[in-house]
Amino acid sequence: MEVISGKAIADEIKAGLKESNAQAGICPCLALIDVGDNQENSLYIGLKKKAIDAIGGNARIIKLSEDTKREDLLEEIKNLNQDKEVNGILLQLPIPETLEPFREEFLEAIAPNKDVDGFGPNNRGRLMGGEPSFISCAALACMDICHRYMSPLAKKKVLLVGDSFDVIQPLALMFMEELCEVTIIPQYYPDAMDDIDIAIVEKGTPLMVKNQSVKAGGLLIDAGFHWFQDRTVGNVDRDSVAGVEGYLLPVPGGMGPLLIAHLMRNLSQAARKG
Amino acid sequence: MEVISGKAIADEIKAGLKESNAQAGICPCLALIDVGDNQENSLYIGLKKKAIDAIGGNARIIKLSEDTKREDLLEEIKNLNQDKEVNGILLQLPIPETLEPFREEFLEAIAPNKDVDGFGPNNRGRLMGGEPSFISCAALACMDICHRYMSPLAKKKVLLVGDSFDVIQPLALMFMEELCEVTIIPQYYPDAMDDIDIAIVEKGTPLMVKNQSVKAGGLLIDAGFHWFQDRTVGNVDRDSVAGVEGYLLPVPGGMGPLLIAHLMRNLSQAARKG
Numbered sequence: 001m002e003v004i005s006g007k008a009i010a011d012e013i014k015a016g017l018k019e020s021n022a023q024a025g026i027c028p029c030l031a032l033i034d035v036g037d038n039q040e041n042s043l044y045i046g047l048k049k050k051a052i053d054a055i056g057g058n059a060r061i062i063k064l065s066e067d068t069k070r071e072d073l074l075e076e077i078k079n080l081n082q083d084k085e086v087n088g089i090l091l092q093l094p095i096p097e098t099l100e101p102f103r104e105e106f107l108e109a110i111a112p113n114k115d116v117d118g119f120g121p122n123n124r125g126r127l128m129g130g131e132p133s134f135i136s137c138a139a140l141a142c143m144d145i146c147h148r149y150m151s152p153l154a155k156k157k158v159l160l161v162g163d164s165f166d167v168i169q170p171l172a173l174m175f176m177e178e179l180c181e182v183t184i185i186p187q188y189y190p191d192a193m194d195d196i197d198i199a200i201v202e203k204g205t206p207l208m209v210k211n212q213s214v215k216a217g218g219l220l221i222d223a224g225f226h227w228f229q230d231r232t233v234g235n236v237d238r239d240s241v242a243g244v245e246g247y248l249l250p251v252p253g254g255m256g257p258l259l260i261a262h263l264m265r266n267l268s269q270a271a272r273k274g
Numbered sequence: 275m276e277v278i279s280g281k282a283i284a285d286e287i288k289a290g291l292k293e294s295n296a297q298a299g300i301c302p303c304l305a306l307i308d309v310g311d312n313q314e315n316s317l318y319i320g321l322k323k324k325a326i327d328a329i330g331g332n333a334r335i336i337k338l339s340e341d342t343k344r345e346d347l348l349e350e351i352k353n354l355n356q357d358k359e360v361n362g363i364l365l366q367l368p369i370p371e372t373l374e375p376f377r378e379e380f381l382e383a384i385a386p387n388k389d390v391d392g393f394g395p396n397n398r399g400r401l402m403g404g405e406p407s408f409i410s411c412a413a414l415a416c417m418d419i420c421h422r423y424m425s426p427l428a429k430k431k432v433l434l435v436g437d438s439f440d441v442i443q444p445l446a447l448m449f450m451e452e453l454c455e456v457t458i459i460p461q462y463y464p465d466a467m468d469d470i471d472i473a474i475v476e477k478g479t480p481l482m483v484k485n486q487s488v489k490a491g492g493l494l495i496d497a498g499f500h501w502f503q504d505r506t507v508g509n510v511d512r513d514s515v516a517g518v519e520g521y522l523l524p525v526p527g528g529m530g531p532l533l534i535a536h537l538m539r540n541l542s543q544a545a546r547k548g
Contacts, residue, residue, distance in 0.1 A: 104404050104405070121395075121399030121402075124399035124402040125395030125396055125397065125400070126378075128395075128398040128402075128443045129438075165402050169447055172458070176443065176458055176460070181458070182457065182458045184446070185455045186450070186454075
């Protein structure tokens with residue numbers, strides 16, 4: 001399969017945003033709330049900060065301690081909602097275990113017009129029969145690649161593997177909107193890919209998709225992330241599908257950078273409206 | 275196919291609610307907002323009022339004129355939100371054309387804990403990765419029949435035909451949650467039913483599903499409503515699938531009464547929490 005460079009497309013998106021933000025005279029500000037001492041969270045926040053710099057924006061990193069109370073985090077979010085300098089608010093997940101039971105409450109507390117992750121129930125709900133302010137960036141990243149490589153989408157057969165609220169569930173609704181035939185399965189099995197034009201595999205084990213793929217000319221998007229044998233891999237064993245005609249968005253170098261580029265697009269849009 | 279009596283199940287649900295409401299000493303009150311002079315709306319409101327009487331509840335019908343202003347309807351909803359005697363609020367759809375552009379605003383204005391139709395963006399969003407207060411009654415009615423006739427649901431192959439925000443979209447998410455394999459198609463075609471355990475056909479033309487059905491022992495739910503040759507029919511030609519082994523929830527006498535029974539269940543739940 002032809003390997004799509006998510007990084008190259010992400011760089012192109014960010015360069016475009018840098019230019020349009022400069023032309024519009026805006027410097028989008030994203031508040032990133034980092035609760036506790038999760039090393040992976042710090043890594044992702046660092047990547048997002050770098051992307052914000054690249055589009056001429058401003059990152060405000062709010063570091064809160066592991067023992068932050070529910071009320072204090074809600075208060076912090078409320079203040080950011082009212083802060084006119086802040087265009088977007090992002091609560092880096094996962095949050096510490098003691099706060100996890102209130103996650104939905106935190107996401108709901110973020111003003112829908114600043115919820116650039118699209119994770120709040122209001123924006124999630126607007127995807128169902130309405131007009132969301134913001135859609136989950138991972139779902140936007142997948143849809144972007146589908147539009148670039150598989151247009152027109154109507155009538156295409158799409159397979160989604162998984163059930164996550166930030167990738168698979170919004171994509172199911174978005175592909176319905178595009179008049180695709182969408183099949184969602186909770187677990188991958190090889191036969192499910194027969195006759196499929198577009199497959200997005202989020203749930204699974206490292207490199208489980210082997211020697212088999214979507215139909216010729218189709219698109220396979222790897223949306224799995226695993227630390228495996230000292231390297232980052234996805235759900236797809238890319239070497240084993242090399243001979244198939246079609247496109248692969250791989251891991252690493254695919255979804256990761258694209259997702260952040262779409263976060264930057266949401267943020268720039270929030271700044272333009274604000 | 276064995277024809278399921280939606281009416282008998284609906285009567286059973288309502289009788290159970292009447293008893294449990296009496297035991298709990300509650301008299302659930304539903305405010306039904308009827309804007310304009312749509313005759314079908316009046317018919318449905320009449321059916322809902324009858325169901326409310328049957329469960330020992332209280333219907334408050336609010337009749338507003340065709341030329342009601344956006345602000346006035348919003349004000350009405352706000353007052354009902356604050357009225358402690360009102361447990362549920364239902365805006366009968368469709369609303370007049372002049373108000374239609376603000377529909378989402380009206381649905382959002384209804385307090386989520388009184389939104390017994392589950393149509394507001396908050397309840398819709400909570401279906402995606404959260405815990406909704408209320409789910410669309412048509413979707414609940416379908417899921418109820420699936421649980422009664424097709425348990426266990428995990429691994430069952432489900433086909434959904436359509437794209438509506440109150441039936442097909444919530445069902446897609448609910449069947450994912452049940453670990454089913456869900457396929458959603460925008461238009462019906464016969465081959466799509468091959469090897470399917472449960473099919474729910476909402477979008478279509480009168481009696482279009484003919485001489486063909488889901489696999490033996492499966493369940494076919496007709497969720498279409500048409501006025502055709504002087505009678506109410508659905509999307510399924512029930513005579514032509516009579517010989518197939520399995521179950522049919524037909525139109526009329528299927529979804530219609532069941533949907534209202536589930537509205538009564540949501541309303542009783544709202545009254546219990548309130």
